[in-house]
Amino acid sequence: MTETNQEQAEYWGKSASGMKWLTFEEQIAASFAPVVELLLDRAELKPGQRVLDIGCGLGDVTLAAGRTVGPSGHVLGVDISAPFLKRARERAEGMENVGFALADAQTEPFPPAARDAMISRFGMMFFSDNVAAFTNIAGALKPGGRMTFAAWGPLAGNPWFYLPHRAATDRLGQMPKADRNAPGPLAFHDIDRVTGLMAEAGLADIEAHAVEVKLTPPGGLSGASALCTRLGPAARVLAHFDGSEADEAAIRDAVSTALEPYVEERRILMPATINLFQARRAGTA
Template structure:
């Protein structure tokens, strides 16, 4: 595993992983439309075999497991030991669903084994995305389908941009990150991502950006509260070790900012990719 993926493994196990487990319920609810989009495009059927990449705390593995049933199989993989442990708890009632601590970029998957590969926000963190797609393609049966979701263009995703701007205004600028490095927006470019899939051996490739609405029952206040723990504001707060009054100001400003949408939703641009192994 490369240094970059060691860094991702460390981040998702010891930093982001515990947070995603703690806020599993709100995150699953907030991102449910994206997972539904991935599953709908995959066309999973009873008795089939599925590889779930970057399964996180297991919501996608559970949904795939229900779709293929006990006559099928699901292998869900993630590099975060913290989230894998939680995903195993959630999938325990489904013995046909296995969760493995593994990096899909170089895992020695059985060749030509899977009928479908799915991923919700799990493929943007590879150190070498091209090599990862090639490894995934090798694991798929001829004619097997791929269904992925990634974040789209940065300005079209205010769940990231608004908290980042507000935390920066309050605390100062954190170290600048490279949007093309492994991270949420690494696959925001539709054409570039489709070209990598083509080189990896896929055919019938389609990439499309879809405007979606992400919701939480508590509206702007709940979205702001979640953003205090997940995303760029949370990173800035941690970097500057912000005190409680500063955190309260950030959260209040975010609540006001998110309320400009309609109080219960926030727009997002999601890239959906589908392809078939030739």
């Protein structure tokens, strides 16, 4: 495991910030359900296919894909976080066509040419060497096998990120500037850069599109503002400045106000720009 990916393993497997994804499992799943729907619609999985789910987290996509490929197919969810996989396995109890593996997909020696397709929801943006990761994952696919993965688009198109960040920095101040191309949630915001990396890895039939969806955080304004404050940019700002409970409450109130334009019939429908990437392993089946 490379040094940088070891840092990712520490973050998602041991840090308080990473463990919040377990705490807010149901709220996160509900919020990102439209992205799962988009991903599986574009992946066009078929019954009987063998599928690789990269960065599977708590198994939302793995389980949905398992239902799509049916008992004659198989889905292997891969993640770098042992606690996430423990929960995913619990959720998959009774599904014999689903499995999970603790692994760094950038370097894991997957059985070659064993999978028909690869899918990923927000799991591909964290590698230290993207070309190496694309190349290694492609090696697990049969010739002609297709990759389909979703990543966050530009910051300006994703109030999920910029509204909590603005509320937190207005309260506590700016954090040091970070490289948005570095491993992290927004690392694949630049479609042209990512498709160039995919081409460098030897992938074929590369396509990428920015797709507009609406995220569906549950619990109305109070639930959505609480979730946005405890995860993501606001949580990182609070941790950096050692924010108090009063700071968190003030940020949550500011986020709630900022989310008011997205209330529709007491639900929050938050616009999001998702970059949807597809490519095939070179060769024919």
